[in-house]
Amino acid sequence: MKIAQVAPLFESVPPKGYGGTERVVSYLTEALVAQGHQVTLFASGDSLTAAELVPVVDRAIRLDPRRPEWLVWHTVMLDEVFSRAATFDAIHFHVDFLHYPLARVCPAPCVTTLHGRLDLQDLPPLHRHFSEHPLVSISDSQRKPMPSANWCATVHHGLPRDLYRFHAQPDDYFAFIGRVSPEKRLDRAIEIAVRCNTRLRIAAKVDTADQLYFEHHIRPLLAHPLVEFVGEIGECEKNDFIGRARALLFPIDWPEPFGLVMIEAFACGTPVVAYRCGSVPEVMRDGITGVIVEHQDEAVAAARSIGRIDRRRCREEFERRFTSATMAARYVEVYQTLIGTRSNLPWQPMPAEMAQ
Amino acid sequence: MKIAQVAPLFESVPPKGYGGTERVVSYLTEALVAQGHQVTLFASGDSLTAAELVPVVDRAIRLDPRRPEWLVWHTVMLDEVFSRAATFDAIHFHVDFLHYPLARVCPAPCVTTLHGRLDLQDLPPLHRHFSEHPLVSISDSQRKPMPSANWCATVHHGLPRDLYRFHAQPDDYFAFIGRVSPEKRLDRAIEIAVRCNTRLRIAAKVDTADQLYFEHHIRPLLAHPLVEFVGEIGECEKNDFIGRARALLFPIDWPEPFGLVMIEAFACGTPVVAYRCGSVPEVMRDGITGVIVEHQDEAVAAARSIGRIDRRRCREEFERRFTSATMAARYVEVYQTLIGTRSNLPWQPMPAEMAQ
Numbered sequence: 001m002k003i004a005q006v007a008p009l010f011e012s013v014p015p016k017g018y019g020g021t022e023r024v025v026s027y028l029t030e031a032l033v034a035q036g037h038q039v040t041l042f043a044s045g046d047s048l049t050a051a052e053l054v055p056v057v058d059r060a061i062r063l064d065p066r067r068p069e070w071l072v073w074h075t076v077m078l079d080e081v082f083s084r085a086a087t088f089d090a091i092h093f094h095v096d097f098l099h100y101p102l103a104r105v106c107p108a109p110c111v112t113t114l115h116g117r118l119d120l121q122d123l124p125p126l127h128r129h130f131s132e133h134p135l136v137s138i139s140d141s142q143r144k145p146m147p148s149a150n151w152c153a154t155v156h157h158g159l160p161r162d163l164y165r166f167h168a169q170p171d172d173y174f175a176f177i178g179r180v181s182p183e184k185r186l187d188r189a190i191e192i193a194v195r196c197n198t199r200l201r202i203a204a205k206v207d208t209a210d211q212l213y214f215e216h217h218i219r220p221l222l223a224h225p226l227v228e229f230v231g232e233i234g235e236c237e238k239n240d241f242i243g244r245a246r247a248l249l250f251p252i253d254w255p256e257p258f259g260l261v262m263i264e265a266f267a268c269g270t271p272v273v274a275y276r277c278g279s280v281p282e283v284m285r286d287g288i289t290g291v292i293v294e295h296q297d298e299a300v301a302a303a304r305s306i307g308r309i310d311r312r313r314c315r316e317e318f319e320r321r322f323t324s325a326t327m328a329a330r331y332v333e334v335y336q337t338l339i340g341t342r343s344n345l346p347w348q349p350m351p352a353e354m355a356q
Numbered sequence: 357m358k359i360a361q362v363a364p365l366f367e368s369v370p371p372k373g374y375g376g377t378e379r380v381v382s383y384l385t386e387a388l389v390a391q392g393h394q395v396t397l398f399a400s401g402d403s404l405t406a407a408e409l410v411p412v413v414d415r416a417i418r419l420d421p422r423r424p425e426w427l428v429w430h431t432v433m434l435d436e437v438f439s440r441a442a443t444f445d446a447i448h449f450h451v452d453f454l455h456y457p458l459a460r461v462c463p464a465p466c467v468t469t470l471h472g473r474l475d476l477q478d479l480p481p482l483h484r485h486f487s488e489h490p491l492v493s494i495s496d497s498q499r500k501p502m503p504s505a506n507w508c509a510t511v512h513h514g515l516p517r518d519l520y521r522f523h524a525q526p527d528d529y530f531a532f533i534g535r536v537s538p539e540k541r542l543d544r545a546i547e548i549a550v551r552c553n554t555r556l557r558i559a560a561k562v563d564t565a566d567q568l569y570f571e572h573h574i575r576p577l578l579a580h581p582l583v584e585f586v587g588e589i590g591e592c593e594k595n596d597f598i599g600r601a602r603a604l605l606f607p608i609d610w611p612e613p614f615g616l617v618m619i620e621a622f623a624c625g626t627p628v629v630a631y632r633c634g635s636v637p638e639v640m641r642d643g644i645t646g647v648i649v650e651h652q653d654e655a656v657a658a659a660r661s662i663g664r665i666d667r668r669r670c671r672e673e674f675e676r677r678f679t680s681a682t683m684a685a686r687y688v689e690v691y692q693t694l695i696g697t698r699s700n701l702p703w704q705p706m707p708a709e710m711a712q
Contacts (some may be wrong), residue, residue, distance in 0.1 A: 071427075072453065072478040076485050079457040097428065098454075101435040105461055122428040129432050 001335060004091040004108075005029050005051070006042045006081055006099070009073050012060040013047040017232075019062075020260060021115040024157050025094050031160070031328035040088070042077055054080055074098055082106060090335035100130040109338040111136060111152065117257055119145040134338055136331075139279035142257035153334045156283065157258050158327030159318075164267035166315045167243030173199035174303065175245035175270070177238070177261050180218055181210045183254035185275075188296060190221045192249055192273070195300045198226065200249070203241055205232040243268035247290065247306040250274040251299060259283060265290075266318035269311035273302045283322075289314045357691060360447040360464075361385050361407070362398045362437055362455070365429050368416040369403040373588075375418075376616060377471045380513050381450050387516070387684035396444070398433055410436055430454055438462060446691035456486040465694040467492060467508065473613055475501040490694055492687075495635035498613035509690045512639065513614050514683030515674075520623035522671045523599030529555035530659060531601035531626070533594070533617050536574055537566045539610035541631075544652065546577045548605055548629070551656045554582065556605070559597055561588040599624035603646065603662040606630040607655060615639060621646075622674035625667035629658045639678075645670045 011019030014026035045055030103110040193200035248265040255278035272290035291302035367375030370382035401411030459466040549556035604621040611634035628646035647658035
């Protein structure tokens with residue numbers, strides 16, 4: 001199958017640092033190539049891929065000191081995509097909504113994975129307007145603000161099978177990983193660890209927007225002798241950081257559409273103590289890959305007895321449900337369905353002869 | 357001729373307050389209707405027009421307390437425009453560049469007036485990419501950063517003939533009107549007036565971004581007894597404010613692509629003392645509609661002897677060159693040229709049969 005993947009240009013694919021969407025696009029692209037598909041990746045020129053790369057800008061926009069205007073380059077990218085559209089069997093967008101008007105007149109079927117939260121006021125009317133455009137959610141939970149949009153599938157994220165190693169024997173600490181922002185509730189994680197009398201190692205970055213929150217609400221808590229603030233860590237260090245933990249603490253307080261760190265933990269064999277929020281009940285199997293909780297007392301009890309969770313079962317769940325190969329296979333089903341149903345689309349492109 | 361006008365959604369057409377682009381789109385639209393054309397205006401729903409209005413949002417985005425996401429609604433607008441494209445003889449965009457990829461596959465000829473400054477690093481490569489898209493500049497001076505873009509005309513802005521009244525006898529003051537920002541050089545205007553021992557009346561607004569500049573550089577100058585700071589004024593008040601002035605001072609220090617206030621002054625019969633910058637030498641006729649200067653001594657001398665300028669000649673220049681009827685006639689020529697040359701376009705839309 002000839003497939004186009006259209007990534008945001010903010011980060012390279014995969015990203016050098018943070019960047020959830022571009023990482024997932026990378027995993028998907030490489031898995032599709034590995035499964036024998038002919039993939040064209042539209043992304044920044046500093047991306048690394050086994051697919052054919054169409055480099056729209058020299059380097060990822062967020063790291064470019066010239067501060068390029070993102071909308072200019074995403075507009076150019078759409079033109080690059082649509083000028084080649086007739087050569088693809090399917091075009092898969094990961095760039096929000098800019099392409100919707102063009103998709104209507106596109107000779108190839110288009111599909112968009114929405115990677116962000118959808119509880120923003122303008123998104124429901126936008127998707128009512130473009131109600132024929134096929135959408136993929138990254139969790140069922142993500143759909144809640146727009147239940148009647150044109151969803152054609154939920155496809156959970158996946159990771160390359162060998163990106164994380166199974167760790168059979170953990171050390172004696174809990175891990176927290178992610179941004180330090182109010183909705184991630186690092187404060188809850190610290191309380192859980194302290195009440196369990198267990199070390200908490202924190203790998204987290206503090207965005208400029210969260211600096212005040214960090215200073216006022218988090219820094220005072222870091223003085224506790226059980227708490228170690230490691231700072232931001234790279235992909236290589238994550239393997240051991242997560243894998244050696246007795247449990248990953250994921251006490252979020254917002255409807256996160258997909259918590260990638262949960263499946264990273266599963267891949268390492270590390271069980272997760274997670275609050276029932278957003279995609280958590282879909283991604284976790286309660287009692288199998290960790291424990292789902294609703295308040296701190298439950299969380300503390302779950303963390304204390306986390307040794308009862310079989311780390312091998314966590315890894316098995318990962319291999320069964322959350323590899324990038326599984327994700328790619330699911331997307332190929334989506335592409336095939338789209339190609340099959342395309343002749344039923346209500347709206348047809350205007351024939352060129354109508355011009356003038 | 358069936359013409360679409362595509363306005364930004366930030367302000368209504370015409371705007372309730374500030375908003376240069378939407379004002380010009382309004383003048384153009386009404387003049388085209390008056391000349392017998394069938395015009396469709398894509399704009400916010402609180403716009404007022406004799407054309408057929410396609411209301412994309414209920415009200416102008418900048419004044420909507422719900423703070424709509426502008427990119428969502430401009431994307432929806434492009435879809436509204438292109439879904440009706442085959443019914444127009446020409447489509448005229450005033451919304452920067454979002455529509456360039458769609459214009460390539462559009463059954464009607466498209467043209468874009470660039471209303472802003474063009475000395476931004478991403479604009480030349482953007483316009484090299486979309487090198488076939490026809491552009492209109494609002495002054496020849498505006499083109500300087502992109503001399504080899506696909507310019508098909510310069511069309512100066514125009515005002516409705518009767519919007520401003522001729523004022524034969526001025527009062528004894530100079531006028532300054534516009535934003536208080538460093539590049540407008542209100543400080544120069546104050547110095548000129550003080551050195552001429554003439555009152556300066558200032559009708560200006562201070563944007564949030566310019567608040568510090570205002571406090572540090574301008575407020576101390578306002579204490580002078582010859583200086584009167586009127587604040588922001590409406591369209592109705594502008595007529596007398598400008599018309600009763602002996603001269604308008606326009607001592608700008610940036611390449612303003614088109615200084616609308618200059619032609620407002622001409623319409624009132626008020627001569628202008630302007631620095632040689634941006635569009636000034638194209639819009640002014642030195643010695644006829646005012647004086648073009650290059651430093652403060654020249655400006656003071658020009659302002660002192662401004663009585664030598666015949667106010668009636670200023671009004672005549674306005675009526676000859678800067679009415680909205682003239683602007684509309686020039687644009688109709690542009691549309692006609694585009695319709696004539698469209699068959700020579702290098703790029704043709706892909707026929708629907710190529711799909712799949």
